[in-house]
Amino acid sequence: MLRSRIKTVHDRISLAGINQLPSVPQIAKLLCDDATGLKFNPGLYPRGSQLMVAYDEHEVNNTFKFGVIYQKFGQTSEEELFGNNEETPAFKEFVGILGDNIELQDFKGFRGGLDVSHGQTGSESVYTVFRRREIMFHVSTKLPFTEGDVQQRKRHIGNDIVAAVFQEEATPFVPDMIASNFLHAYLLVQVENPCTEHTTYKVSVTAREDVPPFGPPLPNPAVFRKGPEFRDFLLTKLINAENACYKSDKFAKLEGRTRAALLDNLHDELHRQSQATLGLGQPGEEDKLENGGHGGLLESFKRAMRVRSHSMETMVGSHRHRSPGVGGGVPASVSGGGLPQSTSECTKSTFTPPVLSAKSPLKSPVKRRSGLFPRLHSSTESPSDKHTRSDQKPAEFCPLSQEVRSETSSNPSSPEICSNKESAAAAGRTSRARHPAPAASAAPREKQKLWKSWRR
Template sequence: GGYWIEGTSHNLSSLSPTLSDVPFPWSGKVKLESDPTAKLYRKHFLGKEHQNFYSSDMSLGYLVLSVKYEQIEKQENLRLLLRCLFLKCMLLCGLLCEDVNVERFFPVLYPKASQLIVAFDEHVISNNFKFGVIYQKPGQTTEEEVFSNTEESLGFLEFLDFLGDKIQLRDFRGFRGGLDVTRGQTGTESVYTNFRGKEIMFHVSTKLPFTEGDSQQLQRKRHIGNDIVAIIFQDESTPFVPDMIASNFLHAYVVVQLTPGTTGDTFYKVSVTARDDVPFFGPPLPNPAIFRKSAEFREFLLAKLINAEYSCYRAEKFAKLEERTRSALLESLFEELQLRSRSMMGLPIGEDDKIENGSGGFLENFKRVIRGRSQSLDTMGISMRKQQPATLPSRPTTAGLALSQSVAEGPKAIAAVRYLGGL
């Protein structure tokens, strides 16, 4: 596939004839993009009186519903949050989408259900990121050339110091981004930073082990080639073609080119390129896309990298993997809520139904699935119990919630559908 490009203009306008006159292109705090539905439960339900329900549908699969009554301007409202996998229609009819044909939802009776639901809803939120940093010398146009660099220019060293802190890998306690912190097999040092509570480890090409006689430098490419977003740093104008680096994972590049100023200040020209199926991500580059080295630019750059990764997850290759991850987690959540609720009611549980904190618990399954997703990223190998229903009371308490019940004359529904088939 092809690539789209942002930041193709680096010519100074008549309003800014010199680098020293380049204004900062925005004001305020740059925004980190994320799934807007991930924290709806925490914001509107957690710690407040509400009810959770579960059910399954022949076509939509497993469903987990949260319901809360609210008073807004003396009007009684019903806030709904539905989690499902293949809900294509986002419009709600009555209590729920007309596509949902189950007759009843069953109440969740497990006191710690909210902990499980939060873990499920917020699994898409990451606080750990790893980005590649590739040093491209003037005139270098091949993958073999850029991965074979061992020397670091003063401009590149200044940029690395600008990005984050140089850390010793041995016994490093923070997020290691897949680097070896015990035996030194991935080098002795790296660059790391903490940005707005998110840990970032940079895979710097020149700091990863160099192997004599290996033209492909697989030790280096093994890490950077498995990143999703990478920085390309250039000391001066040099053509960069994203196809020059063969990788199933790298979907977006931020090209940073050193542009020394006449007054001693350091400036950077910035361009962004990403695969065609990666949606555009902010913050947008100014015109011209030239930045003075500053704390504001650092915040802009780190936000751009994080937003790039989130956007890349919506590309076809990663979206399919995420759909499988969510499907497995939703099934595990459903089964755990069902088993815990049956146990609370004293209903019989099959011998194979494990509900203790062990191999059958949702949190353990959650960890297992997330680990499996990481392994799938490394290899890109993507490869209903019945329960007696109860009746619907005036307010959901411990009984089943009937979907056929009309609320046209009842509380107004404030609905949020948690569509898990890809954002």
């Protein structure tokens, strides 16, 4: 399918005998000989087909509006035609063949330019659906009429392209009696034997010279009996008449300008959306992309790669931060809640076991306390043994406290401590080197303090 400002060409191209698939310019040349030296760009917009369908449908019209004029005997001017307010039984019968009477208030179908909210164009009209096409009739006698306002009804019927004129008696009708730039064709219907079982209608057609012929052809004689066949012929003739009027000189020029404008809009929209899909928008759109706007396919891919690289750098940085430092020292994170820095502080009177949360999988604090603090020895123990054991306590408690703190490091409520026993042992050695053990003369006093702490 090839779309141009003049026309749309669609055809099937046979690939029989062609060794190589033709290019896009070659296909365009096969469809239209005038398509030479053209440059084609691919449309990458995912919804581009929907835009092209909307463009193609502008030529497809499924809604129509036709005027219906009642002409009495001897009326030869538009003022007389649009001034008729009474509906005779014969005219009502003819209008009933065209469609059904509907209330305009809150009407949901095709309204044909009539007011369906405030009643400014009357309270009712004639509407029908014929072969999936909606048709609204502008009946002259149903439109509002104000005495002295000649243009009131002509505002609607004068803007129609085709109109049906109903006559009860033979009266000359001259198309020029209604001055309009839009009305191009008329169907004249003259009734015979109205409101009887033998009602017939005589039909004649007139149109402007630049309107091409349109079907269905009139029979000879062009007399129809009242019934479904006459209705089908009449509605088909009205629809084809309007389609033929679009090919007249005046409407053809208007359609050409409209088609060119719609095609330019389609091309610009497809180009803009394709550029946006590739992330190649206009320069003014950079701020929009930085603020979270959609940047197309390439921009989304770049954004995803940037996020992935940033996450990888974060993982590598966190891994390096968690690795132990060089020198085996105590990390800075344990400076606030780590091991005591001197053996004088690491005693039974100052050591406090870590607080465990209720959900900790470790053993109960009571059992752990019994492991940390040995049972009190009896008073029969010799003072020398007690003195020896009191000298060894600081060296024993520091590693134990480090083990308990390392076990409780998995508890989120516990402070962070050393990750292994080697760094804790190094810290203990450093502490003992800085703070030597107390002299032997101070042992009884220290033992007395320990005993007071245990009795508590």
